[in-house]
Amino acid sequence: MADLFDSGNSVSPSDAAVARPGPLADRLRPATLQDVIGQRHLLGTDGALTVMLHGQMPSLILWGPPGVGKTTIARLLAAQADLHFVQISAIFTGVADLRKVFEIARNRRVNGTGTLLFVDEIHRFNKAQQDSFLPHMEDGTITLVGATTENPSFELNAAVMSRAQVLTLERLTLRDMELMMQRAEKELGIKLPLSGDAREALQEMADGDGRALLNLTEQVAAWGATDTIDRDTLSKRLQRRAAQYDKSGDAHYNLISALHKSVRGSDPDAALYWLGRMLRGGEDPRYLMRRITRMAVEDIGLADPQAQAFCLQAWETYERLGSPEGEQSLGNAVVYLALAPKSNASYTAFKAAMKQAGETGSEPPPKHILNAPTQMMKDQGYGTGYQYDHDQADGFSGQNYFPDDMKRPVYYVPVDRGFERELGRRVDWLVDQRAKRGKG
Structure with a gap:
C-alpha cells in the first residue's frame, strides 16, 4: 500500500510538469495553470483559484462534467502550493486504505511537507468514509481536493461541505475545443484533413469533454488520410459519442428542469429540443409523460382544461404504440402545452388551502x-x-x-x-x- 500512495499515484511538486510518453491526452497535460484550456472564471487574473493561491490554500470540491480538467487542476495546484500530490479514487479505496493515506500524510507533515489529497469521484464515499477526512482537514494533515460530477449539495456531507469551498467547472466550449485540437495537431505534427464542417462535428461529438476530444483526434490522425474528410464520412467512420446523461444524476434533473421551464415559457422548439435530449439519453418515456402531465396540471391549469386530458391521451397512445413510434405522442404533448395559455392560479390556490388547512386543522x-x-x-x-x-x-x-x-x-x-x-x-x-x- 505504501507504494500505491507514495509512488504510483503521487508526485512531488518538482515532478508535476515532467512529460511522459503515452496517450495524446497525457502528452498534452498542461504544465502550469496558465496552460489549462477553459475555466477562465477560475483561472483568469481575478479568478477564484488565482486569488486563493496568493494565500493559504483551502480544501476544495471541484464540481463539473467529465473531461474538463479537474484532475489536471488539482495536480497543478499541488505544484503551485508546494504540496505533495496524492491521488486516490473513491471507487477503489476502502477505509483501511484511507487510514494508510492519512498516516503517511501525517508523517510527511512532521518532516515539513504538506499533502494535497485528490479524491476522484468523492461522492462515491459513504457518510462514514467522508467523515474520516474531517479531523485531518482540520489539523492541516491534508488539503482535500475532491472531484465530483454530481451536485455536492446532494451527495456530500454537510460537515465536509462546511470545511471546503465548492468550485464549479464548466464544460468546454467549441472555442476551447478548437484551441485544444490545434495543440493536439502541433503535438502530432500534422494538420487533420477535415473540412470545416467535419472539424466542428468532431468537436460536437466530444460534447464538451476535452479528454474525449483528444481521443477522437488521435483516432482520426491514425487513419493517415490524405484526402479531405467531410462531415458525412466522419460520421460513418466514427461512432458518435452519446451526450452525457445519467438518469439518476445531476444531468437528469437539469434536463427535466429545462424541459419544464421551456414549456412554461411557451417555447415549443426549446421544449422539443430538451425532450429529444432526454429521449436520446435513454430516459424512460413513462417518466417523461408523468412529468409532462404534471406540467399541464401545474402550469396550464384551468386556462385550458383540455390540456390535462390531451396529456393523458398522449400517454395512452404511447402505451399502445411503444417506442420509438409512440414517442411522437410525447412531442405532440409538449408542443400543445407550450402553446397553451398559462395559469398556475388553481395550483397556487391549492397550495395555499393546504397550508391553511394544516394551520386550522381542528x-x-x-x-x-x-x-x-x-x-x-x-x-x-x-x-x-x-x-x-x-x-x-x-x-x-x-x-x-x-x-x-x-x-x-x-x-x-x-x-x-x-x-x-x-x-x-x-x-x-x-x-x-x-x-x-x-x-x-
Whole structure:
C-alpha cells in the first residue's frame, strides 16, 4: 500500500510538469495553470483559484462534467502550493486504505511537507468514509481536493461541505475545443484533413469533454488520410459519442428542469429540443409523460382544461404504440402545452388551502352544512338553516361554508387568459352575489 500512495499515484511538486510518453491526452497535460484550456472564471487574473493561491490554500470540491480538467487542476495546484500530490479514487479505496493515506500524510507533515489529497469521484464515499477526512482537514494533515460530477449539495456531507469551498467547472466550449485540437495537431505534427464542417462535428461529438476530444483526434490522425474528410464520412467512420446523461444524476434533473421551464415559457422548439435530449439519453418515456402531465396540471391549469386530458391521451397512445413510434405522442404533448395559455392560479390556490388547512386543522365545519342522521344531532342544530342551492332561482345560496370563527380567505384568483377568463367572470359574479346576500 505504501507504494500505491507514495509512488504510483503521487508526485512531488518538482515532478508535476515532467512529460511522459503515452496517450495524446497525457502528452498534452498542461504544465502550469496558465496552460489549462477553459475555466477562465477560475483561472483568469481575478479568478477564484488565482486569488486563493496568493494565500493559504483551502480544501476544495471541484464540481463539473467529465473531461474538463479537474484532475489536471488539482495536480497543478499541488505544484503551485508546494504540496505533495496524492491521488486516490473513491471507487477503489476502502477505509483501511484511507487510514494508510492519512498516516503517511501525517508523517510527511512532521518532516515539513504538506499533502494535497485528490479524491476522484468523492461522492462515491459513504457518510462514514467522508467523515474520516474531517479531523485531518482540520489539523492541516491534508488539503482535500475532491472531484465530483454530481451536485455536492446532494451527495456530500454537510460537515465536509462546511470545511471546503465548492468550485464549479464548466464544460468546454467549441472555442476551447478548437484551441485544444490545434495543440493536439502541433503535438502530432500534422494538420487533420477535415473540412470545416467535419472539424466542428468532431468537436460536437466530444460534447464538451476535452479528454474525449483528444481521443477522437488521435483516432482520426491514425487513419493517415490524405484526402479531405467531410462531415458525412466522419460520421460513418466514427461512432458518435452519446451526450452525457445519467438518469439518476445531476444531468437528469437539469434536463427535466429545462424541459419544464421551456414549456412554461411557451417555447415549443426549446421544449422539443430538451425532450429529444432526454429521449436520446435513454430516459424512460413513462417518466417523461408523468412529468409532462404534471406540467399541464401545474402550469396550464384551468386556462385550458383540455390540456390535462390531451396529456393523458398522449400517454395512452404511447402505451399502445411503444417506442420509438409512440414517442411522437410525447412531442405532440409538449408542443400543445407550450402553446397553451398559462395559469398556475388553481395550483397556487391549492397550495395555499393546504397550508391553511394544516394551520386550522381542528376547526369544525359550520353546523348548517352538517348532516343530522340522528335526533340528537338535530337537537344540537346540525343542518339547521341549510339552504339547498338547487332550490334557488340562480342555483346559488351564498351561504358560508368555512368554519364559523375563520375569516373567509381567498385562494383562487383566476388569470385573464384562456378559459380561465370565463372562470374569472364567474368568480366575480359569485363574490358580488355573496356580498349582496350577506348584507340581506
